[in-house]
Amino acid sequence: MTRKNQFWKGMLFGAIAGGALSLLDKQTRSVMKENLQNATDQASYILRNPGEISKKVKGTAVKIKYTVEQVSEDINYIIGKVDELKELTPQVTDMLKDTKDAFSKSEENELFEDILGEDDKDLTRQ
Template structure:
C-alpha cells in the first residue's frame, strides 16, 4: 500500500524554508517581534477571557449593524432604480421629441418658399 507523502513533504519543506529564512538578521528580528506580540496577545486573552469575549461580541454586533445598514441601502436602491429609470426615459423622450420637432421645423422652412 502506497502512502501519500505530499502533505508530509509540504510540512517539512515549509519548516526547512522557514529555518533557512532565519539566516537573515532582519528576518530574525521581525520574527522575534511578531512572536513577542503574539505571545502578549495570547497571554492577555488567557488572563482576561471575559474582556476578549466582550470585544468579540462588540465586533460581531457592529458587523451585524453594518450589514443591516448595507442591506437596507440595497433595498432602497432597488426601490429607487425603477423610479430613476422612468425619469431618465421621460427626459430622453422629452429631448428626443424636442429635437424631432426642431428638425421638422427646419425641414419645413427649407421646403416652404419665402415670399
C-alpha cells in the same frame, strides 16, 4: 504508507528545513523573536481578560450587523430609484419627441416666412 501521506510529510519537513535555514540570517532571527514575543503577549492577555475580548467581539459583531443593514437599505433605495427611472424614461422620451416636433414646426414656419417674404406671412399663419 501511501504516496499521499509521504508527500505531505515531505512538505512538512521541507518547510521546517526552509524555516531553519532562514533563521541563519541575524535580521530574520530578530524579527521572528519580536513576532513570537508579540504573539505570546497577546495570547496571555486574551487568557487573562476573556470578558474584555468577548465584549470586543460582540461589539464588532453589532457593528457588522448594523453596516450590513445599512447597505441593504441603501441597495433597496437604489433599486427603487432605478425602477422609478425605468417608469419615467418612456415618458421623458415622449416629452422630448413632442418638444422636438414643436420646435421643428416652428422652424418650418420661419423658413416658409423667409421664403415667401414679409407680405405673405399671413398665409402661413392661417
